[in-house]
Amino acid sequence: MATRIRPSSKRCAVIGGSGFLGRHLVEKLVDRGYSVSVFDIRQSYELPGVSFHQGDLCDKQALLSALEDVSLVFHCASPAPASDDRLLFERVNIKGTQTVIQACIDAGVQKLVLTSSASVVFEGTDVKNGKEDLPYAKRPIDYYTQTKIEQEKLVLKACDQQKGFLTVAIRPHGIFGPRDPQLVPTLVDAARQGKMKFIIGDGTNLVDFTYVENVVHGHILAAECLRADSPICGKPYHITNDEPVRFWDFMSEILVGLGYAAPRFHLPYGLVYGIALLLWLLTWILRPFMSFKPTFTPMRVALAGTYHYYSCERAKEHLGYKPVVSLKEGIKRTVESYPQLRRGA
Numbered sequence: 625m626a627t628r629i630r631p632s633s634k635r636c637a638v639i640g641g642s643g644f645l646g647r648h649l650v651e652k653l654v655d656r657g658y659s660v661s662v663f664d665i666r667q668s669y670e671l672p673g674v675s676f677h678q679g680d681l682c683d684k685q686a687l688l689s690a691l692e693d694v695s696l697v698f699h700c701a702s703p704a705p706a707s708d709d710r711l712l713f714e715r716v717n718i719k720g721t722q723t724v725i726q727a728c729i730d731a732g733v734q735k736l737v738l739t740s741s742a743s744v745v746f747e748g749t750d751v752k753n754g755k756e757d758l759p760y761a762k763r764p765i766d767y768y769t770q771t772k773i774e775q776e777k778l779v780l781k782a783c784d785q786q787k788g789f790l791t792v793a794i795r796p797h798g799i800f801g802p803r804d805p806q807l808v809p810t811l812v813d814a815a816r817q818g819k820m821k822f823i824i825g826d827g828t829n830l831v832d833f834t835y836v837e838n839v840v841h842g843h844i845l846a847a848e849c850l851r852a853d854s855p856i857c858g859k860p861y862h863i864t865n866d867e868p869v870r871f872w873d874f875m876s877e878i879l880v881g882l883g884y885a886a887p888r889f890h891l892p893y894g895l896v897y898g899i900a901l902l903l904w905l906l907t908w909i910l911r912p913f914m915s916f917k918p919t920f921t922p923m924r925v926a927l928a929g930t931y932h933y934y935s936c937e938r939a940k941e942h943l944g945y946k947p948v949v950s951l952k953e954g955i956k957r958t959v960e961s962y963p964q965l966r967r968g969a
């Protein structure tokens with residue numbers, strides 16, 4: 625019988641490695657001596673020690689060529705939540721993840737680490753110190769969340785210690801940091817349009833924002849702890865900064881750091897949510913005639929006006945996780961990384 629050559633344990637692939645989190649993960653893996661294959665529909669940079677494979681993760685043949693001799697795969701690709709395109713989310717996050725799992729098994733990959741999201745348990749109402757045993761949201765707030773739930777279930781169910789295919793899911797929340805194309809740019813855009821004067825609700829709601837390097841650290845710990853006899857097989861793990869902060873204090877620190885005024889005037893949560901719902905209905909009705917993307921979406925209002933912070937005790941206990949960058953330091957590094965978004969720039 626031909627013996628299969630065991631892929632090097634320092635050779636890994638990052639699906640979605642051209643994205644915000646993916647690129648930070650790739651950089652850290654290279655620092656730690658891994659050789660990395662990036663698989664993504666686009667190539668956004670070049671880095672020594674990294675090979676790029678451009679393709680759609682729904683295409684198994686394309687994936688297989690990127691997974692040659694790879695023992696460890698990180699899957700952090702997804703369409704952006706803002707696209708709100710049901711068919712795209714279903715194709716990439718559900719069908720595409722099935723393809724990723726099958727390609728990993730066919731290629732002899734031993735470990736698959738999925739980037740899930742803490743939002744898989746969020747239904748638009750308060751979550752305080754949520755643990756991993758909370759049930760999945762029965763009424764997810766959008767298609768993105770709905771398909772992230774299905775994706776996580778698929779990956780965790782595929783874990784098979786007997787066959788030597790091990791899986792784990794990391795659930796980060798509110799990732800921020802240098803090169804993030806979403807949070808800071810959206811916020812600054814809103815501030816420049818004069819839309820950041822208001823605080824939705826009383827402003828005391830606590831939320832987790834997680835500095836990108838902590839999310840990367842959680843992924844690498846999970847990959848390195850994943851063995852057939854380890855309790856982490858087939859389980860999800862919250863990874864946060866472990867420093868819940870008032871949503872509006874966090875927004876204000878970023879805005880003030882970049883030279884914009886902090887929001888000051890309060891608006892009742894129910895009123896803003898109602899307006900966002902009406903606007904959403906209006907854009908849905910007018911969709912065939914015009915395309916219009918409101919800044920206030922029901923999902924954003926829910927994220928801005930409720931508590932949603934999560935316990936990462938399980939990650940501390942099983943993975944030895946501890947944030948490596950504090951929230952204060954993370955905000956400082958983030959603000960400094962966006963000189964082009966400063967007021968007047």
Ligand SMILES: NC(=O)C1=CN([C@@H]2O[C@H](COP(=O)(O)OP(=O)(O)OC[C@H]3O[C@@H](n4cnc5c(N)ncnc54)[C@H](O)[C@@H]3O)[C@@H](O)[C@H]2O)C=CC1
Pocket residue numbers: 639640641642643644645646663664665666679680681682699700701702703704716720739740741742772795796797798799800805
């Ligand atoms: N940014 C955040 O606050 C949070 C993100 N996450 C998850 O983290 C992961 C990474 O997110 P980000 O880095 O923020 O997003 P991103 O949009 O910067 O990166 C996603 C990458 O996936 C790639 N991609 C999308 N569709 C693809 C396809 N069909 N085939 C191959 N590549 C494809 C994109 O080209 C992009 O490079 C995602 O799974 C997201 O759901 C989870 C919680 C919070």
Ligand SMILES: CC(C)=CCC[C@@H](C)[C@H]1CC[C@H]2C3=C(CC[C@]12C)[C@@]1(C)CCC(=O)C[C@@H]1CC3
Pocket residue numbers: 797798799806807810811814819820831832833875919920923924925927928
């Ligand atoms: C905690 C978490 C999951 C954060 C990541 C999501 C963010 C990219 C958005 C979530 C809520 C958004 C939001 C705004 C900007 C982008 C978010 C922070 C506004 C502050 C934009 C301007 C407004 O009119 C109000 C919005 C509230 C929600």
